[in-house]
Amino acid sequence: MNCEQQNSSEPLLKQESRTLFTVTPKDFVATLPLHHFEGRIVVVQSKVEAEKAVKALKTQRILGIDTETKPSFRKGHTNQVALLQVCMRDVCFLFRLNEIGFLPCLQSLLGDKKICKVGLSLKDDALMLQRKEPSFKPAGFLDLQNFAAELGVKDKSLLKLYANVFHKRISKKMRLSNWEADVLSEPQKVYAATDASVCLDLFAELKRLKASGQYALIPEPLKEDAPLPDCDANEKEAMA
Numbered sequence: 001m002n003c004e005q006q007n008s009s010e011p012l013l014k015q016e017s018r019t020l021f022t023v024t025p026k027d028f029v030a031t032l033p034l035h036h037f038e039g040r041i042v043v044v045q046s047k048v049e050a051e052k053a054v055k056a057l058k059t060q061r062i063l064g065i066d067t068e069t070k071p072s073f074r075k076g077h078t079n080q081v082a083l084l085q086v087c088m089r090d091v092c093f094l095f096r097l098n099e100i101g102f103l104p105c106l107q108s109l110l111g112d113k114k115i116c117k118v119g120l121s122l123k124d125d126a127l128m129l130q131r132k133e134p135s136f137k138p139a140g141f142l143d144l145q146n147f148a149a150e151l152g153v154k155d156k157s158l159l160k161l162y163a164n165v166f167h168k169r170i171s172k173k174m175r176l177s178n179w180e181a182d183v184l185s186e187p188q189k190v191y192a193a194t195d196a197s198v199c200l201d202l203f204a205e206l207k208r209l210k211a212s213g214q215y216a217l218i219p220e221p222l223k224e225d226a227p228l229p230d231c232d233a234n235e236k237e238a239m240a
Helices: 026-030 047-057 104-110 122-132 144-149 158-166 186-212 233-239
Strands: 018-021 040-044 062-069 081-087 091-096 116-119 141-143 215-218
Touching (some): 081 122, 081 186, 116 122, 122 141, 141 144, 144 186, 158 186
Parallel strands (some): 018 215, 040 091, 062 116
Antiparallel strands (some): 081 091
């Protein structure tokens, strides 16, 4: 069973048609109201806490996931993934991998093909997790970039995709913060939970739009410096 066939426990979203950008303009995003996760956020810092959280997460059919890595400002150096966010509808667990490691229970969760994990650029996330545990084999992953592309949407960032679909903006101010800090700040926790939780919203709505066809696309604007199409032979003769 693939992710689109899963019966989720998500609430039904308002059944309405939407107009989507093929490519969302930056100036459109800047005008939108800010959105952030308002559910419960649980920071997981021990093996016991992780196993308890995974037990709860395994009751779900669909999860939103993301990772965070401490930025490196040295050329050619990349830090290992520090945080794994896994969200249910109203609860988001933040697993501090820099402290507890990529535990077997987490590998089991992310390798369970019966549980759909939705996110953005999941290939990159999987590669970062495999740096911590080379034997890890991800399963049940659905990348929202590919899912949106099936509707004709070319947005690649979570910021633009969420703005395009829901007309709300998510903050990216904490992206380059220290994810290996001794204690995560409240803005860091909200940022991390928001990124994972909106993936659930996007999946549910994109799935609905794909099934219903209740959407229209605004074409991508032509670039100002794009060359004009060549005239055909008859037009060239007429212009000679």
